[in-house]
Amino acid sequence: xxxxxxxxxxxxSARPPGRPRSGVNAVVFAxxxxxxxxxxxxxxxxxRIAAAAGVAKTTIYRRWPSKGELVVDCLLDAFGPVPLExxxxxxxxxxxxxxxxxxxxEPGVGDAFAGVFSDAVSDPALRKVLSARLQEPYxxxxxxxxxxxxxxxxxxxxxxxxxxxxRMGMTGEPMVExxxxxxxxxxxxxxxxxxxxxxxxxxxxx
Amino acid sequence: xxxxxxxxxxxxSARPPGRPRSGVNAVVFAxxxxxxxxxxxxxxxxxRIAAAAGVAKTTIYRRWPSKGELVVDCLLDAFGPVPLExxxxxxxxxxxxxxxxxxxxEPGVGDAFAGVFSDAVSDPALRKVLSARLQEPYxxxxxxxxxxxxxxxxxxxxxxxxxxxxRMGMTGEPMVExxxxxxxxxxxxxxxxxxxxxxxxxxxxx
DNA sequence: CGGTTTCGCTACCTCAAGTATCGATACCAA
DNA sequence: TTGGTATCGATACTTGAGGTAGCGAAACCG
Numbered sequence: 163x164x165x166x167x168x169x170x171x172x173x174x175s176a177r178p179p180g181r182p183r184s185g186v187n188a189v190v191f192a193x194x195x196x197x198x199x200x201x202x203x204x205x206x207x208x209x210r211i212a213a214a215a216g217v218a219k220t221t222i223y224r225r226w227p228s229k230g231e232l233v234v235d236c237l238l239d240a241f242g243p244v245p246l247e248x249x250x251x252x253x254x255x256x257x258x259x260x261x262x263x264x265x266x267x268e269p270g271v272g273d274a275f276a277g278v279f280s281d282a283v284s285d286p287a288l289r290k291v292l293s294a295r296l297q298e299p300y301x302x303x304x305x306x307x308x309x310x311x312x313x314x315x316x317x318x319x320x321x322x323x324x325x326x327x328x329r330m331g332m333t334g335e336p337m338v339e340x341x342x343x344x345x346x347x348x349x350x351x352x353x354x355x356x357x358x359x360x361x362x363x364x365x366x367x368x
Numbered sequence: 369x370x371x372x373x374x375x376x377x378x379x380x381s382a383r384p385p386g387r388p389r390s391g392v393n394a395v396v397f398a399x400x401x402x403x404x405x406x407x408x409x410x411x412x413x414x415x416r417i418a419a420a421a422g423v424a425k426t427t428i429y430r431r432w433p434s435k436g437e438l439v440v441d442c443l444l445d446a447f448g449p450v451p452l453e454x455x456x457x458x459x460x461x462x463x464x465x466x467x468x469x470x471x472x473x474e475p476g477v478g479d480a481f482a483g484v485f486s487d488a489v490s491d492p493a494l495r496k497v498l499s500a501r502l503q504e505p506y507x508x509x510x511x512x513x514x515x516x517x518x519x520x521x522x523x524x525x526x527x528x529x530x531x532x533x534x535r536m537g538m539t540g541e542p543m544v545e546x547x548x549x550x551x552x553x554x555x556x557x558x559x560x561x562x563x564x565x566x567x568x569x570x571x572x573x574x
Numbered sequence: 575c576g577g578t579t580t581c582g583c584t585a586c587c588t589c590a591a592g593t594a595t596c597g598a599t600a601c602c603a604a
Numbered sequence: 605t606t607g608g609t610a611t612c613g614a615t616a617c618t619t620g621a622g623g624t625a626g627c628g629a630a631a632c633c634g
Binding site for chain 2: 201202203204205206273276277279280281282283284285286289292293297313317320321323324325326327328329331332334341344345347348349352
């Protein structure tokens with residue numbers, strides 16, 4: 163639940179007593195994505211990840227309460243903040259879609275995402291973590307950038323992420339550029355990408 | 369791989385020697401969906417399913433090689449053929465979307481789908497089964513009904529199923545009617561639901 | 575140097591998928 | 605009725621992975 167933040171030595175204010183944590187979070191993240199990319203989510207065991215990172219398994223469990231939360235943190239690190247750029251509304255939305263698609267296409271990220279998502283299906287606690295730590299920041303950012311109500315933004319996220327993950331899960335490969343383009347062509351007009359001219363297809367329907 | 373078909377006594381031609389299988393497939397399917405609905409995919413163990421169906425676990429493993437394939441068969445049984453009805457193109461497509469959404473909303477079906485889909489992420493063999501036994505029939509039916517190329521039909525399926533499953537996976541609840549309606553409003557125009565008038569948004573882009 | 579915390583290590587627990595085996599049972603054919 | 609064959613339920617087992625417990629050693633502070 164409450165992750166103790168690992169800070170760099172210099173910026174730590176009022177350092178707690180005891181031996182400080184070694185700065186291997188980034189190494190563990192890299193090992194996680196690499197293992198998931200090569201072996202798939204289920205076979206990327208914590209033992210393997212620990213070994214690949216040159217770290218004891220117990221060290222990983224000291225920092226993350228479960229494999230699922232490790233992967234969530236890992237994805238959070240891999241995604242970073244949404245670059246909400248673009249002149250008009252349409253550009254902003256299409257760039258967001260393309261950015262999500264690109265991130266999911268990075269080696270290991272899509273598999274990790276789909277894998278942790280699978281775990282969440284039968285684990286309400288992990289579902290909460292996934293929703294609060296991964297989905298919410300992007301939901302808030304998109305809501306403010308687009309000026310859409312929460313429900314619509316959530317629908318937008320479901321469509322984009324769901325489609326990309328389903329494709330990845332069924333084929334094992336990320337979505338090709340042409341299909342990403344079609345996704346943009348489908349989503350943007352529906353969400354009123356025409357920047358003030360047509361005002362979208364079904365604005366205010368919720 | 370090759371499931372021995374369980375037939376009713378009367379229609380069996382050239383019955384193989386030995387004790388015939390008891391006709392409990394339907395009971396096992398019901399127990400599977402019920403267990404998955406109540407406990408989630410991971411906690412719906414084969415032991416529990418067997419107990420709920422009043423059947424020995426070994427009997428289940430005699431008929432299905434893995435939990436995943438049991439669930440795939442279960443889903444196949446739950447879905448049945450697509451009812452491709454509707455006068456025009458738009459009606460046909462929207463009814464297909466609504467039908468998929470309704471099926472996924474049935475208790476246990478969505479959870480089972482999401483669960484087996486998760487397993488498939490790190491199990492290429494199961495992915496193949498899922499794709500060949502669940503996706504292909506609907507892909508073929510939709511392709512012939514809509515007259516769209518394979519790539520476009522696959523994209524359609526990815527959007528509809530992916531969106532519905534992602535919503536279910538994140539919230540634990542099936543998508544509400546209003547959102548299903550929005551899904552229809554987004555998908556149908558994009559795929560040329562205007563039945564000959566506008567010919568869709570991006571036909572022939574692939 | 576003493577206090578505190580993390581480190582790696584080893585051993586362990588739990589749970590679930592899947593396998594092996596065995597006597598009993600249900601069907602068919604001779 | 606009897607033998608052949610394949611499934612049945614029951615029990616016990618193997619394997620693998622998530623996660624925990626407890627140890628002495630090491631790193632940092634005052």
